[in-house]
Amino acid sequence: MNKECALETGIHTLGPCKLDSHLPYRTWADDKSIQIFVDEELTEDAGQPFSVCLEAAGPRRKLYFDTTRAKCAIVTCGGLCPGINDVIRAIVMEAFHAYNVPSILGIPYGLEGFIPKYGHALQELTPKGVADIHRFGGTMLGSSRGPQSAEEIVDTLERSNVNALFVIGGDGTMKAARAISNEVHARRLKISVIGIPKTIDNDINFIPQSFGFETAVFKATEAIECAHTEACGVPNGIGLVKLMGRESGFIAARAALALKEVNFVLIPEAPFSLEGEGGLLPALEERLKSRGHAVIVAAEGAGQHLLAEQSGTDASGNPVLGDISELLRTFINTYLDARGMAHSIKYIDPSYIIRSVPANANDKVYCGFLGQYAVHAAMAGRTDMVVGKIQDRYVHLPLELVTRKRRKLNIYSDLWRAVLESTGQGMLKGMLPPI
Missing domain, CATH: 3.40.50.450 (Rossmann fold)
Incomplete structure (x- = not known):
């Protein structure tokens, strides 16, 4: 069939x-x-x-x-x-x-x-x-x-x-x-x-x-713009924005394309590594050395493979997610401190703001x-x-x-290719779809 x-x-x-x-x-x-x-x-x-x-x-x-x-x-x-x-x-x-x-x-x-x-x-x-x-x-x-x-x-x-x-x-x-x-x-x-x-x-x-997705993306770009401004204001500043997206990274991807200052977009559909060749942390270090600041946008469901498995479900029956923002802040601080790199992380979570506006x-x-x-x-x-x-x-x-399944961002699509080209993060392990 x-x-x-x-x-x-x-x-x-x-x-x-x-x-x-x-x-x-x-x-x-x-x-x-x-x-x-x-x-x-x-x-x-x-x-x-x-x-x-x-x-x-x-x-x-x-x-x-x-x-x-x-x-x-x-x-x-x-x-x-x-x-x-x-x-x-x-x-x-x-x-x-x-x-x-x-x-x-x-x-x-x-x-x-x-x-x-x-x-x-x-x-x-x-x-x-x-x-x-x-x-x-x-x-x-x-x-x-x-x-x-x-x-x-x-x-x-x-x-x-x-x-x-x-x-x-x-x-x-x-x-x-x-x-x-x-x-x-x-x-x-x-x-x-x-x-x-x-x-x-x-x-x-x-x-x-x-409906409402376009409005949410626009409001998300305001948070990203603030994160970029904060990151540029200090040596080795890192703006970290967590956006909604339990299983699908559409808001993170679209917002990153709307505001080109984003350097790394992390979504549930593209598992990534933190360390080693193709890891996020070495790539972030290189970005800071070359430009002095960076912006990371993470969907809330990104990186769950790196977090301890959570138990239970929420009121809607969805599995409880681990906190990707907390994991990133912990590992970024530890990694850069070990290399003697002074830095500052500015974390913004606009989740309820982007969904409650007209x-x-x-x-x-x-x-x-x-x-x-x-x-x-x-x-x-x-x-x-x-x-x-x-x-x-x-x-x-x-x-x-x-209702057959939830729609997810296709990592073979033009949308994801555009994100990789905009951010330059294609060298990260897991960002490119398998051949």
């Missing part, structure tokens, strides 16, 4: 669409498919690109729901990300103004909001109530981490007479959305489950760029499209899917596809 055949891209529906849409459009997305090329930016190997067809996002001539009697619900889960409020606003405005949906519920504090024992009251969302929320970071609904019972969640949806659920969250949340969709299907309920992928790490499978203009536009297309999909009875943007086209993707 070839790769193209292995990708199931069909979208589930609740049933035939029999109601005419009242939207005044001349062009529709009905039966349109979009062919995309799956290249190294969407995969993790150096294999040949192949093409797949995906269902186009957009309004349909025929609808499944009588929208004037429909009820929608929105839930936001996991960590914060720029643009969540923009997506909430877009969903509410589109459902209310375009489809005349009379009731839109906000689920407070993530999946906890569905569970009666937590005592969170559901909110009624209105255009007036969400009119200004896009000006602020975070999520007006609040959030939480960790799994909850799909059975209890669907119980609440059924009690509340919800017809469409919009789930905004990352990899774990999309898995939860799939579990909810499966439970809905098992009960033979007519509830549409639509995911809007959100991840600051940009690690949702098959989604080239998540979205920039481009991300706001992106979020608006995602919210609108999510509503179009739900009203046409699509379910068990996410809305995404691939190669500048908005498409429907099955939840099964985006």
Whole structure:
């Protein structure tokens, strides 16, 4: 079986669409498919690109729901990300103004909001109530981490007479959305489950760029610029910046390319050595001898092979990570002190800053499209899917596809090659992909 055949891209529906849409459009997305090329930016190997067809996002001539009697619900889960409020606003405005949906519920504090024992009251969302929320970071609904019972969640949806659920969250949340969709299907309920992928790490499978990522990269460059300024201000100054990226180094890579002062980028996908030929420490020593300062950007998940194995998981079920910044500071200090090199390390961790700010203009536009297309999909009875943007086209993707694995930075890609050329760190062991 070839790769193209292995990708199931069909979208589930609740049933035939029999109601005419009242939207005044001349062009529709009905039966349109979009062919995309799956290249190294969407995969993790150096294999040949192949093409797949995906269902186009957009309004349909025929609808499944009588929208004037429909009820929608929105839930936001996991960590914060720029643009969540923009997506909430877009969903509410589109459902209310375009489809005349009379009731839109906000689920407070993530999946906890569905569970009666937590005592969170559901909110009624209105255009007036969400009119200004896009000006602020975070999520007006609040959030939480960790799994909850799909059975209890669907119980609440059924009690509340919800017809469409919009789930905004990352990899774990999309898995939860799939579990909810499966439970809905098992009960033979007519509830549409639509995911809007959100991840600051940009690690949702098959989604080239998540909303908020561009904003996060921009804010990360501000921290890197400060680290560079600090490093230049003292003899043998070293600016060390730790950025978010548990398993994927996209923020670190993009931020380094945006601000060319970075000399070393450390990501989870490229294991590196500290000492010996091709080690980070000898390379750092040479950099300091030649230029008198250096900037290191490390994704939080980098260098885990060098750290003692951690036990346990966090609330989202992710393995607890060791602290790469502490390891680097310890080994750099020990290494340079042993060689009599006076130096100063300036450490900056902007993690919560880059994720809690409002979205920039481009991300706001992106979020608006995602919210609108999510509503179009739900009203046409699509379910068990996410809305995404691939190669500048908005498409429907099955939840099964985006939850297969986490997306990682492909070290065979042009992106990583550009990082190596920008930093000059290609001589480090582990930075170049195997031949």
